[in-house]
Amino acid sequence: MTSATPPGPSTTPAILRRYRLAISLMFGIAGMTIGTWTARIPAIQHNxxxxxGKLSICLLVLAVGGLLxxxxxxxxxxxxxxxxxxxxPSLTLGGALLFAGHAPTWTMLAAALLTFGVLHGTLNVSMNAAAVSCQTAYGRPIMTSFHALFSIGGVAGALLSAACAHIGLTVADAFAAVAVASTATAGWAIHRLTPAPTSNAKVQESTATAAPGRRRPRARILLLGMLAFSALISEGAAADWASTYLTRLGATPALAAIAYAAFAASMTLGRLIGDRLTAAIAPAALLRGCGLIAGGGLALGLIGGTPITAIVGFASLxxxxxxxxxxxxxxxxxxxxxxxxxxxxxxxALGxxxxxxxxxxxxGAATHISLGNALLILPALATLLVVAAPVVHHSRGRHHRPTNARRHKTPLPAATDDMTRPTRQIRTPEFTTNHLDHPVTDLEGALR
Incomplete structure (x- = not known):
């Protein structure tokens, strides 16, 4: 790989935007494939x-694959x-989905879902790590917008599956269309995403030269994992139980379907504006406010006991x-x-x-108490977000607002994920900015 002349102020933002777009497409691929699969589960079970019981085993295998x-x-x-x-994983995820669509038996389906789960789990973590690095290079919060693309991709996959079913296409045909689209998109994005590889020697060197006595913050990792666990319990429960709860309140099927739609739409809209909120509000305060809105809104909606209040509650969640x-x-x-x-x-993984x-x-809780009472577990879990909010607070010293990358007058650090090298950290109320020691030419050469 040849070295290029350091780009000027006008070219550096363009390189970062291209890098960001590629990562965003990875989030869209992950969301679209899982949304496509979820929407066609009933059809696959019928076919x-x-x-x-066997479907439950297949879904468990998918979960195990994701964790692995x-x-x-x-x-x-x-x-x-x-x-x-x-x-x-980004290039082969569509193929694993296609394999699941063609599986003739439940055992073959389980094998396909194990593969799909492993690939999706690997892509999930790696794309989030790349997104953290991209955010570092930008110098301002952009993480929430990546997750908005995941949500949009999930909705797009579900709608595409519904459209294919409406016009009479088989599950295999629908999955084939998504597989081709996701693989082609991944191939296009990879050429704009992959930075120069990091050698093992450099990794070992960076570890050796890290701050003496530095250890993995296991307690904080565990607490963050518990917060992710609590938040994603609510996401999974809303997906499976929101419509059922409204049905038990006497709502029509059409009105009951609005419950999860309101949840998904409000989450997507929140993520589209989330970066601005993250830039304007200290992370601990933002997390505390999120917990109050999610838990308080859902609790009031459930206590109201009507379909309308429940819809508002799930939207707040x-x-x-x-x-x-x-x-x-x-x-x-x-x-x-x-x-x-x-x-x-x-x-x-904990999330x-x-x-x-x-x-x-x-x-399980609903078998012993009513579904409405069981759903009150979710507001209770949201209180953990409020109590443990300081875990995301990285501020030490005076308030400092992240600088917008587009306003830099000097070349920015490369948006690479080689975060194993020694870094100089500036801790801000918004997030930790790692000023990497790579020149941006590394990224420009890789993108070429």
Whole structure:
């Protein structure tokens, strides 16, 4: 790879924007593929003639695959860099989805979902690690916008599946269309995303030269994981139980469907404006406010006991949770510059565990108490966000607002994920800015 002349002030923002777009597309791919799969679960169960028990096994296998992929991703990211790690899963995720669409038996479906889960989990952690690095290079909060693309991708995948079903296409045909689209998009994005690879020697050198006595902040990682677990329990429970709860309140099927739509729409809208909120409000205060909106809004909606108040409650839950996971992941990715992948993968895995177990936790509680009372568990969990909010507070010293990358008059640091090198950190109320020692030419050469 040849070295290029350092870009001037006018070209550096363009390089960063291109890098950011590529990462955003990865989030869209992850959301679209999982949304496509979720929307066609009933059709796949009917086609294979699976009993509910076998479908539960397949869904459990998918969850296990996701957890395995997330945990493995952390080690690979710290060794090779996040954008190197995400190449394989982004290119093959569509193929695994297509395999699931063609599975003739439930055992073959389970094998396909195990593969899909591992790839999706690996992509999830690696794209979030790349997003943290991109945010670092920008010098201002942009993490929430990436997660907005994940939400938009999920809605797009579900709508595409519904459209394919409406015109009579089979599940396999719909999955094939998504597989082609996701693979082509990933291929286009990779050429604009992959930075120069990091050698093992450089990783070892950076670890050796890190601050003496520095250790992984295990207690903070565990607390962040608990916050992610609590938040994603609510996401999973809302997806599976919101419409059912409204039905039990006497709502029509059309009105009941609005409950989850309101949740998803408010979450997406919250993420679209989340970066501005993160820039304007200290992270601890923002997380505390998110917890109050999510928990308080849902509690009032459930206590109201009518379909309309419940819809408003689920909308409040989505709005409140919109910025929570991006805040938590940003904090985790900056906890230990020498090992960003390890911290992020641990937190993401705990969050994902909450997402897949949330529906079962609420369902199990509903067998002993009413569904409405069981859903009150979610506001109770939201109080943890309020109480433990200082865990995302990185401020030491005076308030400093992140600088907008577009206003820089000097070349910015490269948006690479080689965060294992020694860094000089400026801690701000918004997030930790790591001024990497790479010139931006590394990224420009890689993008070429």
């Amino acid at each position: 294979i003639k699976m009993a509910d 992929g997330m945990r493995a991703a952390g080690r690979f990211i710290d060794r090779h860099g996040s954008t190197t790690v995400l190449v394989l 989505g709005a409140g949770l919109s910025c929570v996971v991006p805040l938590i992941y940003s904090t985790a990715g900056n906890l230990d510059p020498a090992r960003p992948g390890a911290a992020l993968s641990a937190v993401a 994902y565990l909450g997402y897949v177990t949330g529906p079962a936790i609420i369902g």
